[in-house]
Amino acid sequence: MHAVGTAAQTTAVPLRTTYLVLILCWFAILSEGYDLGVMGTIVPALMHDPQWKLTPLELGQMSSAALVGTLFGAYIISPLSDLAGRKKLLIACVALFSLSMLAAVWAPTPAYFSLARALGGLGLGGVISVAAALTVEYSPPHRRNLNFALMYSGYPIGALVSALVGIGFMEQYGWRAVVAIGALPLLFLPVLMIWLPESLEFLLAKGHHHRAQALAEKLGVAMPAPTTHPAPTATAPQASFRAMIGEVFSRKNAFGTICLWIAQLSVVMAMYGLGTWLPQIMRKNGYDLGSSLALFAVFNLAAAVGGVAIGRVADHFGPRKTICTGYVVGAMAILALSQKNDLLVNYLLVGLAGFGTIAVALVQLGYIANYYAPHARASGTGWAVGIGRFGAMAGPLVGGYTAGLNISPIWNFAIFAGAAFVAGLAIFFTPTPEHVSRATGRKA
Numbered sequence: 001m002h003a004v005g006t007a008a009q010t011t012a013v014p015l016r017t018t019y020l021v022l023i024l025c026w027f028a029i030l031s032e033g034y035d036l037g038v039m040g041t042i043v044p045a046l047m048h049d050p051q052w053k054l055t056p057l058e059l060g061q062m063s064s065a066a067l068v069g070t071l072f073g074a075y076i077i078s079p080l081s082d083l084a085g086r087k088k089l090l091i092a093c094v095a096l097f098s099l100s101m102l103a104a105v106w107a108p109t110p111a112y113f114s115l116a117r118a119l120g121g122l123g124l125g126g127v128i129s130v131a132a133a134l135t136v137e138y139s140p141p142h143r144r145n146l147n148f149a150l151m152y153s154g155y156p157i158g159a160l161v162s163a164l165v166g167i168g169f170m171e172q173y174g175w176r177a178v179v180a181i182g183a184l185p186l187l188f189l190p191v192l193m194i195w196l197p198e199s200l201e202f203l204l205a206k207g208h209h210h211r212a213q214a215l216a217e218k219l220g221v222a223m224p225a226p227t228t229h230p231a232p233t234a235t236a237p238q239a240s241f242r243a244m245i246g247e248v249f250s251r252k253n254a255f256g257t258i259c260l261w262i263a264q265l266s267v268v269m270a271m272y273g274l275g276t277w278l279p280q281i282m283r284k285n286g287y288d289l290g291s292s293l294a295l296f297a298v299f300n301l302a303a304a305v306g307g308v309a310i311g312r313v314a315d316h317f318g319p320r321k322t323i324c325t326g327y328v329v330g331a332m333a334i335l336a337l338s339q340k341n342d343l344l345v346n347y348l349l350v351g352l353a354g355f356g357t358i359a360v361a362l363v364q365l366g367y368i369a370n371y372y373a374p375h376a377r378a379s380g381t382g383w384a385v386g387i388g389r390f391g392a393m394a395g396p397l398v399g400g401y402t403a404g405l406n407i408s409p410i411w412n413f414a415i416f417a418g419a420a421f422v423a424g425l426a427i428f429f430t431p432t433p434e435h436v437s438r439a440t441g442r443k444a
Contacts, residue, residue, distance in 0.1 A: 012222035013138050017197070021138040022147055024196045025131035026154040028094050031185040032127050033158020033300075035097050035120065038182055039063045039396070040159070040275045040296055041166035042175035044283055049175070052110055060400020063276045064393045065114035069121015071389040076122065086199040090130045091192050094185050096123030101182035125389075128152075137199055138221070149311045149362060156303035156358050159275065163297035167290060247373050248380045256430050257380070260368050261387045263426035267327070267361045268388035270419040273395030274299065274334070274353065277403065281412050282337075282346075284403070291343065295350045302351035306359030311366070319367040320427055323360055327424030330356015334417035338410035357420055364427070371433055391419075 043063070046054055054062070073093075080089055100120025107113035132148060139147040162178065170178050197219055203212035216223045248257055278299060279292040287295070314322040333352035341349065365381065372380040395416075402412050 013140055014220045017219045017221060018139050018143070018147070020195060021134055021197065022151055024192060025090075025135045026151050027185075027188060028090060028127055028131050028192070029151060029154035030158040030161070031094060031182075031188075032097065032124050033155035033160075034162045035101060035124060035158070035182050036066065036155075036272075037159025037162040037275060037300065038101075038179055039066075040277070040279055041162045041293065042170065042178055043276060043280045044292065045170055045175040047280060054110060056400040056404035057397075058110065058400070060276070060397040060403075062110055062114050062117070063272075063396035063400070066117040066121040066124060067272065067389065067392040067396070069118040069123075070125030070392065071121075071386065073122040073125020076126065080126075085202055086130050086134055087192075087196050089126060090134070090196065091189060093123035093127040093130065094192065095189060096120060097127070098183045098185045101179055105176050105180045105183070128155075134196075134199060137201060138197070146308075146311065148366070149308050152362055153304045153307050156300040156307065156354070160297050160300035160304065163279075163293050163300065167293045167297070170293075171290075248383065252431075253372065253433065256371065256433065259426045259430040260371065260384050263323075263364060263423040263430070264361075264368070264384045264388040265391040266419045266423040266426065267357060267364065267391070269391035269395040269398070270330075270334070270416045270423070271357050271361060271395065272392040273399045273416050273419070274357065276396040277399035277412065278350075280403065281399075281409050285338075285409050286340070287343075295346060298347050299350045299354040300358075302354035303358035306355035307362040310355070310359050310363055314363050314366075319363055320430070320432070323364050323367060323427045324424045326356050326360035326363070327420050327427070328356075330360065331417040331420040331424070334413050334420060338408075338413040364423075367427075371430075395419075 039062070043059055046052065046059055046062075047056070097120035100116045100123070103116035104113050104120075107116055131151060135147055135151045136144050162182075165181055166178050169181075197215060198211075200212050200216060200221065200223070203209075203215065213223065215221075247253065279296045282292040282295050310322060310326065330353055333349045333356055337346060337349050337353065365385075368384050369381045398415060399412060402415060405411075
């Protein structure tokens with residue numbers, strides 16, 4: 001995965017080009033968010049499907065199928081984008097997971113449904129890294145973190161759209177109609193083919209200098225500096241595999257790396273566990289389907305808005321304090337949802353839960369990206385994201401297993417609140433890296 005801190009070489013980018021790439025990549029991420037969020041929307045209907053007669057554990061396994069695909073996709077698509085081109089791979093990813101939604105619509109059995117979701121997960125796992133790389137490359141240096149946050153806000157908004165579609169269509173047309181709408185991004189592919197520019201970095205790395213020059217002139221973008229491979233120096237480690245391993249697992253960073261991996265694993269488990277089971281848990285807590293899906297919509301809306309806002313808070317108070325505080329707020333809100341509250345109070349608590357998990361996790365990605373020296377940022381972030389995929393697979397399974405025990409819903413909330421708290425604790429104990437201490441003149 002290309003981290004926020006990846007140094008794109010483009011030095012001057014017109015606003016129209018920045019906004020074009022940002023909007024197109026945002027839509028690709030929104031499509032992914034719909035695809036991954038749709039399981040949380042349709043779980044209540046699948047629980048009562050008279051043909052499939054699924055148990056909660058089987059539903060958890062079905063929800064994890066796409067996430068298994070994302071684990072492989074994250075490690076396969078990113079290297080392929082550097083070989084075949086970022087534009088081509090982004091289009092291929094959107095096409096793959098959209099086609100998988102069509103296949104899931106017509107799935108005759110849960111096994112076929114899970115297989116279609118797993119294949120689509122390959123595209124889901126790659127689209128974030130490719131979209132992030134293009135967004136950062138075509139953004140001015142002073143707006144790269146903000147534009148990354150704006151681009152990634154498409155994920156919770158996509159999940160929000162899936163909840164709204166479920167509210168409007170599922171009761172009358174069934175869960176298959178909600179899944180079918182996830183294939184609509186296929187209609188957007190011609191727009192990506194025509195308007196999305198290829199990466200100048202990729203073209204230059206492949207020696208296509210004339211194509212890069214023509215594209216730069218068309219976009220009004222300044223060409224990257226001609227020196228793409230600076231000479232080695234004693235103070236600038238080169239991006240060899242050995243150097244990256246040495247930075248991530250060095251004596252000064254090894255404990256921090258473990259803490260960051262624990263934080264990523266824990267928060268992603270809470271995100272995907274709640275994202276899959278929140279509507280069903282709320283139904284079990286006495287709310288009807290419409291209210292449960294509305295709460296799910298608020299969960300994702302708060303995550304989308306909070307993800308952009310909390311970045312500015314982190315700039316003022318520091319990312320570590322912001323992340324720790326956000327996770328504690330999220331954990332308390334999740335735990336409070338286990339009580340019999342008024343509906344308006346639950347809207348507030350669900351919003352805080354979305355803010356204290358998904359939104360804070362976005363800031364955490366930026367924190368991880370800047371934790372390591374420049375030559376190891378992409379690899380360090382990518383490995384942390386890969387570890388987080390195991391949490392993504394575990395969340396729906398843990399929620400399904402707990403739901404199948406026929407115990408009080410408080411245990412579902414307690415488990416995911418505990419995961420958010422562990423994430424905050426892990427960040428609290430993460431040592432401040434030396435290069436950050438020297439740059440800021442403070443320890444934390």
